[in-house]
Amino acid sequence: MKKEAFRINGYIVLALIILLLLISAVTSLASDNLFFIIASFLFVCLISTGFVINQPNVAVAMVFMGKYLGTIYEDGFYCTIPFTSKSKVNLKAVNFNSDVLKVNDIDGNPIEIAAVVVYSVVDVEKAMFEVTDYQKFVMIQSETAIRHIATKYAYDTTNKDEFSLRGNAEEIADELQIELQDRLQKSGVKVHEARLSHLAYAPEIASSMLQRQQAKAVVQAKREIVEGAVGMVEDALKMLEEKGLLTATESQKADMVTSLLVTIISEKGAQPVISAMKK
Template sequence: MSISQSIQKPQVTILPGAVAILIILAGLAMACWLPHVITQPASYGNSTRILNGDIFDWLIIPLVLFNIFMTMGFAIIEPKEARVLLFFGKFSGVMMDNGFFWINPLASTRKVSLKIENFESEQIKVNDKTGSPIMAAAVVSTQVVDPEAYTFNADDTEALVMNAIDRVLRKTVSLYAYDISGSHDANEKGNVCLRDDSEEISARFKEEIQLIVSNIGMEVLDANFTNLSYAPEIAGVMLQRQQASALMDSRKILVASTVTVVKDAIKSMESITNGQESIRMDEKTKAELAANLLTVMVSERGAQVTLPLS
């Protein structure tokens, strides 16, 4: 999800820096030339006084001060940087071009960085869908796309973003189970869990953060979890549960394979192969053979042969 850009063009006077320098130099040259414009010459002996108090002499000081004031309008706008312009407290547009410019000194400017910025949250403890305490943290990459909204819609944009990450992280973690194995939702189709870190969860997390930060002119480029784990107080118990679940799954596979082997063994004994006679067994003998084979193959220790004394 991205937000639309509504950039207002500058409404104040902006000139290329080189043009402004030429204008200021011309003004200073005029200030140096004014004393030589004599409308009321006053002679003292054989010399003529240059500064004789006429109107052109009085224009020197304001002209010099005006040119000094003009130099306050120079600004260098670097790449990935914008300037928000205010003219006597009124918003007057956004300067997005980069380079050396002269901006009306009566207009105040505010710098806005357009570079990508990462916000990483601290670890927080949240209960997941099953009520298990989870330690969670996330990192969000953002970029300013609307400098006007970024400047005026929040006093502290960083605090707003961090607060949004915290709220959305708590909400997202509480909607899903950390691990669906062994939970009451394990057999339902379409379920996702936090441990899998699915695209569905990440997309929802990113979308809900975007809804908040779009009010301050920011776009969320990426949002991912940096930490998802059980809280320390239940981590040991959950590890034992995972081990028990893995052991049970392995036992099921072993028993299913063993039953297949036993069936094939009994079937081979009762069939004729390579001209040899088959072995006929009653149901009791089959049951004893199957039990012995299952015991040998499923047992964790090797089978020990014992001989009856009688």
């Protein structure tokens, strides 16, 4: 829960100070005594230490004699308790771009990974007093979370039931945000978004892994072509049999299946020889 600090409208206090100085000046001149002017000047110096100007989306934490008094969240000109220590905390959303980290994925492949984190301070008391430097805390914890996420998944996978860093960017981003929020809870920071900004194999294996990816892609494409071709042949034979256009032995059917598969799968123009069926 936010603790509001005691403050008074600064313009009212400033007007009272000016009025006090005028009264003391008139009184001193009338009585030919400088005591009132000196006393008023010292009082003004004392009160002026309590003035504070707060900007929009900035909070001012107030500490007096080692005791936390509260925070001013509203922008404006205020007067607080004199000799109060004032620390300003930015409440605006901040973008943090992590360094490119080199880690091993779950398969042991070295990869390069980085992320961008959008966060803001929502609890000034925690940000000021629970951690030494909340900005540095965010930086270190973000890099730790990124490393942890990178080691849980493979860079890429052909298994549709498994998550990968490259293939499931949205899911990885959501998990990274949840883990970061858990790690940064004690610092009073809210994570608005966390998303991978860089993902690549390490330079020493990039070339070989690219060849591996290409090989996997070719194998997967061939598998899909074969599966589709088999389905087409099954449909063709079934249709011919249903219409009574096909009466052949098992051997002849096998030859026809082979010829149809060659025709469908071949990347070049194929000229299969289909045996004539006699009744």
